[in-house]
Amino acid sequence: MQFLFRFDNPRKHQKDMIQDIYNSLEQKRSIIINAPTGIGKTDASISAALSYALENNLNVFFLTPKISQHSIVIESLKGINKKFNLNLKYVDIVGKRNLCVNEKVNYIEGEAFYKSCEQLVKAKKCPFYTASKEKEKLVDLFDYMQEGHNAFFNKCFEVGVCGYEATADMAKDARFIIADYAHFLNPYTKKTFLKRIGHNLENSIIIWDEAHNIISSASSYMNRSMSTYTLGMAEKELAAINSKVDISYMRFIMEKISDKMLKQKDISEAFFSGDEAYKSLTSNILNVSEELEKAALEYLTKSGSKRSYLLQISRFLDLLKDSDNSTAKILSKKGEDIKFSIINLYPGAALESLHEAYANIFMSGTMLPLYMYKELLGVETAITSNYQSPFSSSNKLCIIDEDISTKYENRTISQYQKIAAKITNIKTNTHGNIIAFFPSFDILKNVNKYMGRDVDFIQKSEMKSPAVQELLHSFKKSENSLMFGVLGGSLSEGIDYANNVIKGIIIVGIPLEKPNLELTSKIEYINKVFDGKGTEYVYLIPAIIRSVQAAGRAIRSEKDKAFVILMDKRYNWGVYHSILKDFITISKSENYLESIIEFNKKHLNKANHSSI
Ligand code: SF4
Numbered sequence: 001m002q003f004l005f006r007f008d009n010p011r012k013h014q015k016d017m018i019q020d021i022y023n024s025l026e027q028k029r030s031i032i033i034n035a036p037t038g039i040g041k042t043d044a045s046i047s048a049a050l051s052y053a054l055e056n057n058l059n060v061f062f063l064t065p066k067i068s069q070h071s072i073v074i075e076s077l078k079g080i081n082k083k084f085n086l087n088l089k090y091v092d093i094v095g096k097r098n099l100c101v102n103e104k105v106n107y108i109e110g111e112a113f114y115k116s117c118e119q120l121v122k123a124k125k126c127p128f129y130t131a132s133k134e135k136e137k138l139v140d141l142f143d144y145m146q147e148g149h150n151a152f153f154n155k156c157f158e159v160g161v162c163g164y165e166a167t168a169d170m171a172k173d174a175r176f177i178i179a180d181y182a183h184f185l186n187p188y189t190k191k192t193f194l195k196r197i198g199h200n201l202e203n204s205i206i207i208w209d210e211a212h213n214i215i216s217s218a219s220s221y222m223n224r225s226m227s228t229y230t231l232g233m234a235e236k237e238l239a240a241i242n243s244k245v246d247i248s249y250m251r252f253i254m255e256k257i258s259d260k261m262l263k264q265k266d267i268s269e270a271f272f273s274g275d276e277a278y279k280s281l282t283s284n285i286l287n288v289s290e291e292l293e294k295a296a297l298e299y300l301t302k303s304g305s306k307r308s309y310l311l312q313i314s315r316f317l318d319l320l321k322d323s324d325n326s327t328a329k330i331l332s333k334k335g336e337d338i339k340f341s342i343i344n345l346y347p348g349a350a351l352e353s354l355h356e357a358y359a360n361i362f363m364s365g366t367m368l369p370l371y372m373y374k375e376l377l378g379v380e381t382a383i384t385s386n387y388q389s390p391f392s393s394s395n396k397l398c399i400i401d402e403d404i405s406t407k408y409e410n411r412t413i414s415q416y417q418k419i420a421a422k423i424t425n426i427k428t429n430t431h432g433n434i435i436a437f438f439p440s441f442d443i444l445k446n447v448n449k450y451m452g453r454d455v456d457f458i459q460k461s462e463m464k465s466p467a468v469q470e471l472l473h474s475f476k477k478s479e480n481s482l483m484f485g486v487l488g489g490s491l492s493e494g495i496d497y498a499n500n501v502i503k504g505i506i507i508v509g510i511p512l513e514k515p516n517l518e519l520t521s522k523i524e525y526i527n528k529v530f531d532g533k534g535t536e537y538v539y540l541i542p543a544i545i546r547s548v549q550a551a552g553r554a555i556r557s558e559k560d561k562a563f564v565i566l567m568d569k570r571y572n573w574g575v576y577h578s579i580l581k582d583f584i585t586i587s588k589s590e591n592y593l594e595s596i597i598e599f600n601k602k603h604l605n606k607a608n609h610s611s612i
Contacts (some may be wrong), residue, residue: 002087002316005047005056005530006079013387014040021048021361022383030382031362032374034210034367036389041363042209048075049361050088053175058358059199062178064209065217066494067094067149073178074148087144090176093169093183095151099163101128101156111175112300112308112314113532119297128156132165141166184223184353190346201356210494211362212545213374218347222327226316227339228254233309234292236442237299245291247313253280258338261331265353266298269332269517277340278320280319289314289321316342328521343518345525363610365552368546368582372537375530385580393532395561397599398551399592402569406443406509413450416443419508419567420450426565427453427482429597431501432604433475435483437492437550439511444484447508457483459491476501487511494552500560502553503604504596508567511546534577542572544579547571551584561603563596 003018010018017035023526025048049060062382062587063072070092077090093099098105098111106117114190120126137159144155145167157164171177183193184206194200208214224264231251238245255270261270283289286377297308320341323329328343331573354360354377362382367373370384404419423436441461458474459468468490475483476497488511523534528538547566554562564584570576571586580586589595 001051001235003047003051004080004084006043006076006083007274010044010047011038011040012390014044014533016046017041017044017385017387017531020383021045022052024074024361025049025052025359028381030357030362030379032365032367032370032379032382032605033361034365034370035337035363035385036365036384036391037552038390038558039387041365042072043076045207045361045363046073046080048079049207051207054442055109057203059174059204059238060176060207061184061204062176062186062207062209063181064178065181065213066210067098067180069459070094070178071210075547077176078146080422088176089174090250091145091171091174092152092336093164093167093171093177093179093200095180095182099153099156099167100151101153101161101163102126103305106305108300109307112306112311113297114350115297115311116291116300119301125575126162128160128162129165131159131250132161132169134161137161138166138169142170145170159293164431168196169198176557180220181208181214181217181419183345185350186188186220190222190353190488196331201353202358204357205359205361206357207361208363209375210364212364212366213364214351215347218350219344221350222310222315222344222347223342224319225339225341225508226313227337229337230312234313236310237310238295241295241298241302243298245295246285247292249284250281250313254338254340257331258333262333268334271517272329272340274323274327274329274342274578276322278317281320282317289317291394292317302343316340325593326525328525330517332517341518343521345522345527348529354379366548368540369579371459372474372533372541375533376537382597390553391560393585394584395487395558395603396555397563397595398586399563399565399595400569401565401567401585401592402572403565404508405569406439406567407570411443411446416446417450419447421452423447423450423482423506423508426504426506426596429593430504430600430604431477431480433481433483433501434474434504434506435485435502435553436506436508437485437487439487439509440514442508443485447554448484453482455484459483459485459489469490477541487550488546491592494549495553498554498555500562501555503564503600504563504565505551505554506565507547507550508593510543510570512543516603525551541579544583548580548583563599565596 017039021031040105053060064070074092077088081087081088094324095106096117097106104147105113108116121129141155153163154167169510183190228251231247234247241380257272262268279422292314296308297315299310323342326345326348328345330343332339362377363375372387374380374384375384382500400605426432456478457471459471472491475481522538527534551564554560555562571580
């Protein structure tokens with residue numbers, strides 16, 4: 001059959017992927033796909049899902065964890081429309097805040113923005129909302145939607161209509177909707193979103209891009225916290241609007257509980273009882289959550305502030321009242337700041353959408369082991385597919401250094417010196433950029449003390465996103481540099497180092513999470529729900545995936561060539577190795593510096609020679 005595919009011919013493995021997805025849809029079954037970089041999974045999934053949806057009168061949702069991934073979807077749909085002369089209607093929903101043209105509120109962050117918008121609409125005080133109900137103003141907007149959400153937003157601003165309302169109206173007739181995970185995984189917004197756009201899930205195929213993020217994203221929407229710092233800021237907000245609401249007693253209660261549970265026992269974190277905390281924190285105010293929300297909105301209107309801590313406390317109390325045993329309630333103290341946190345342990349309720357849909361297509365480049373995702377996503381009848389990388393295996397050299405271990409008891413000065421010497425030697429023998437990733441900032445700093453050469457770029461724990469982006473930008477422009485970064489951070493995941501800018505990656509240690517109450521609670525909960533698999537699913541596999549993500553930064557196209565050194569003997573041990581080998585082909589080497597030199601000579605030319 002002829003699939004709706006924008007190019008002349010599918011790439012290697014892409015054809016199989018299209019056919020596999022189409023077959024799963026014919027059986028009304030979900031499919032879980034591991035598709036390494038280079039396969040072209042966005043085009044493959046759109047081709048199969050759209051072809052099937054149009055034949056069977058279904059709709060398609062393409063969901064991503066980040067807005068930046070929407071543009072490639074638009075490109076694919078534009079190409080299909082052009083090649084097949086279709087008039088396919090699609091919309092790109094990037095969230096209300098990003099489509100809000102009302103400058104009185106669109107600078108406000110988080111939930112405070114949604115509440116402010118709601119208040120304006122209720123009071124009939126948003127002219128853009130009113131204008132978006134005049135159908136004739138929306139007539140030409142679809143053409144701008146074809147160019148992506150930025151062009152669309154600019155046009156909405158020019159015409160004077162609310163971008164979100166216009167998009168939601170257009171979505172009613174659209175066969176293909178691009179949106180963020182939050183629209184489906186955030187239980188607070190899902191129902192209203194689907195109702196607003198007039199779609200139901202039974203008639204929809206959902207494509208989940210970067211689907212290895214589903215569980216953590218869904219959990220994140222259900223986490224809340226309140227600290228003595230938050231309380232202090234909220235009290236300032238109340239003072240700024242001369243409010244009579246008094247929350248000072250909350251700080252007193254937190255300090256009292258902290259004294260009893262942490263200080264007297266000399267520990268930094270402990271579980272607390274949700275019921276008791278709720279009763280004591282709300283005992284002085286009737287309808288406390290509503291009072292705080294009202295005060296928050298008054299504060300936002302009067303102050304022009306971007307956020308409100310009062311609203312944060314209100315939401316925390318709401319969740320505290322409703323939370324069940326799928327959450328861990330943890331009291332912790334850092335310096336003088338005392339914090340109550342409600343942590344979601346497994347987002348079972350948020351995954352309902354998966355079962356309501358006609359079928360789901362879950363895809364990612366790190367969707368292994370497939371059995372784990374089948375179980376965690378609760379889609380036992382799903383088909384699973386794993387495709388090989390389309391790039392030549394000779395383009396990558398991957399070796400485990402068994403001489404190193406960063407296990408806690410091995411973290412000695414001599415071990416750090418050894419690691420530093422090895423990194424220095426590898427860099428000396430490579431003409432080109434190298435990144436060394438570490439499991440923590442602590443280990444990074446310790447190794448850096450003994451480096452025999454300067455490290456050109458170093459990620460620091462205090463760096464905010466713009467500073468990390470600047471560091472990355474400078475590194476990409478450089479030609480023969482060494483950069484240090486951490487695993488699981490913004491330099492090691494979700495970032496494209498295009499044009500073979502990295503010639504080698506060194507991964508020091510295994511990025512296992514630091515044991516704390518949150519981690520142990522998650523392990524215990526998953527143990528109960530998934531038959532004793534807590535340690536594997538919550539602790540071990542995510543750590544290896546972090547290393548795999550970092551290792552994957554070097555090879556982004558068929559032309560890229562790079563080596564990867566995994567510096568920790570545990571990568572060769574049982575469970576770690578069994579996960580790792582599904583992602584990476586490991587080479588054996590008696591003297592791996594010789595192997596790197598050979599590899600560099602063959603691929604990167606200007607390598608020198610010395611011994612490690
Ligand atoms: S209705 Fe639209 S334009 Fe008005 S505040 Fe809400 S999002 Fe912004």
